[in-house]
Amino acid sequence: IKDHLKHHQTQTTCWDHPRMAELYQSLADLNNVRFSAYRTAMKLRRLQKALCLDLLSMQAACELFEQQALKQNEQLLDVPQLLSCLSGLYQRLEQSHAHLVNVPLCVDMCLNWLLNVYDTGRSGKIRTLSFKTGIVSLCKAHLEDKYRFLFRQVASATGFCDQRRLGLLLHDSIQIPRQLGEVASFGGSNIEPSVRSCFQFANNKPELDAAMFLDWMRLEPQSMVWLPVLHRVAAAETAKHQAKCNICKECPIIGFRYRSLKHFNYDICQSCFFSGRVAKGHKMQYPMVEYCTPTTSGEDVRDFAKVLKNKFRTKRYFAKHPRMGYLPVQTILEGDNMET
Ligand SMILES: [Zn+2]
Structure with a gap:
């Protein structure tokens, strides 16, 4: 923890905890998986387990957000605040999974991951929305509960999302595969085509509700397909x-x-x-x-x-008549189209 504080105060370059560096290295063997959605999802599955987030229920995550008073999603969290949130999270997990959770190590690794994903400029701060998106995307919950949660974070008080609000959600979600170097396969880091795809699907209404958003997510749009595939990778492990x-x-x-x-x-x-x-x-x-x-x-x-x-x-x-395994998103290609 001291190292993190020191590094964030004195350095602008990327610094990884030795265990994190080890983990990233170990992901290289997955590069022989030819299909990017599976490759990304399998990497995320390993990451999820290493960070013990596969033990965290949605309910526990929500209780933590409440307890830490994480209400203003635009608010920035600095490293000490992130450490306090993560300590709370892992202490809670330790109570139910004492033999699996090493609190200081998990806190350090998870902070490391969040900063890699959401603080590429190394300012030592990430938005509250980013923190929640990162944690909830990798927690143990039903897929559609995750979609509903993410939608609620960006929706207005009356439960609607305009293009800007949906953009916030997609932006923070896409950072997760981006950090693994996989973003090109999911339509690139430009979220505009995905926003357009979603609103076209909603008949170009100015705002959409949670049900519409869920219907679109069920088509597994290219930019988000890694998340449902992560859930299937987890389900397949014991099949x-x-x-x-x-x-x-x-x-x-x-x-x-x-x-x-x-x-x-x-x-x-x-x-x-x-x-x-x-x-x-x-x-x-x-x-x-x-x-x-x-x-x-x-x-x-x-x-x-x-x-x-x-x-x-x-x-x-x-x-x-090729069948796509996902909903393609029209994009000026930054990378090749994803393999079907
Ligand atoms: Zn075989």
Whole structure:
């Protein structure tokens, strides 16, 4: 903690806690994941666990914000204030998870991460909204509860958001993949195209309510897709599927399962899919469906019907009708379009 204070008073350059530097280095092995949304989400999952934020419930996070009187979202928090908030947060977690939480280490690492994400100019201050966005994005909660929480932070007293307010939300959210060097895949750091996409979806009304925002988020817009994927990565960790990988023959499949919607009984495991391997006769353009939990009989029936439909469709048909895994956001490209 003293180091942080010292470094923030005397240095403008980036400084990482040794354990944080170690963590960032360890993320490099995920760079062989070919698809950026998965790659980013898997990095965030490791970060989330290292910071013990996977233990923090939404309720505990909200109670903490209240306790620390974090009401004015535009207000700046300096390093001593951040330390006080984080100490409160981790002391609370220590009460329920004593053997998992090392309070001083977690406080230091989490502060380090927040400053890396939200204080790139190293002023030693971040906005209250940024603090909440960072903590809530990585906490343990239902995805849609996170969306609702984030919306509430920027909405007016009557519960509406104009373009400027939505811009604040998207800006602070996008800093999270940006810090991992992944922002180009999510439409770049310019949030204007995402704001436009959302308001177009809401029929160009001047303001939108939480329900509209949630409907748009359910389409998984390119700029935000890393967050739902993070949730699926977490769900897939413990998933066991009664299926065999057609490439490496793993059975049962652990993690994500990818089922072909072109061929019957054609499944691929997570590591084969992420490395971009395909079996003979199966083309990359062929549609697949991702499962992070074992399939229900309803899903089996639905997929069976889809395979029947696709059985006689050609490779050219699928190349002409590509299915995006997310809602593309029109943008003057800073990077390549994300792989589907
Ligand atoms: Zn495999």
